[in-house]
Amino acid sequence: MRSLADAIKTKYVGLFRRIMKRYFRCTVCDDIHYGENAPEICPTCETMGSYVEVTKDEAKEYFL
Numbered sequence: 001m002r003s004l005a006d007a008i009k010t011k012y013v014g015l016f017r018r019i020m021k022r023y024f025r026c027t028v029c030d031d032i033h034y035g036e037n038a039p040e041i042c043p044t045c046e047t048m049g050s051y052v053e054v055t056k057d058e059a060k061e062y063f064l
């Protein structure tokens with residue numbers, strides 16, 4: 001049985017996930033992706049699984 005507390009927790013975890021956007025960098029072509037999850041295939045170099053999560057500061061270096 002689902003309790004009310006569980007329902008509230010699920011709702012807030014979902015909300016948190018939606019606003020938790022992160023930076024990912026393609027290790028092959030240094031393409032930066034900003035979003036909740038890394039793309040499966042890099043749209044620039046078409047390599048599968050080439051993205052690694054980077055910090056905002058790291059991502060900034062590649063934007064410049």
Ligand SMILES: [Zn+2]
Pocket residue numbers: 026027028029030031042043044045046047050
């Ligand atoms: Zn790439």
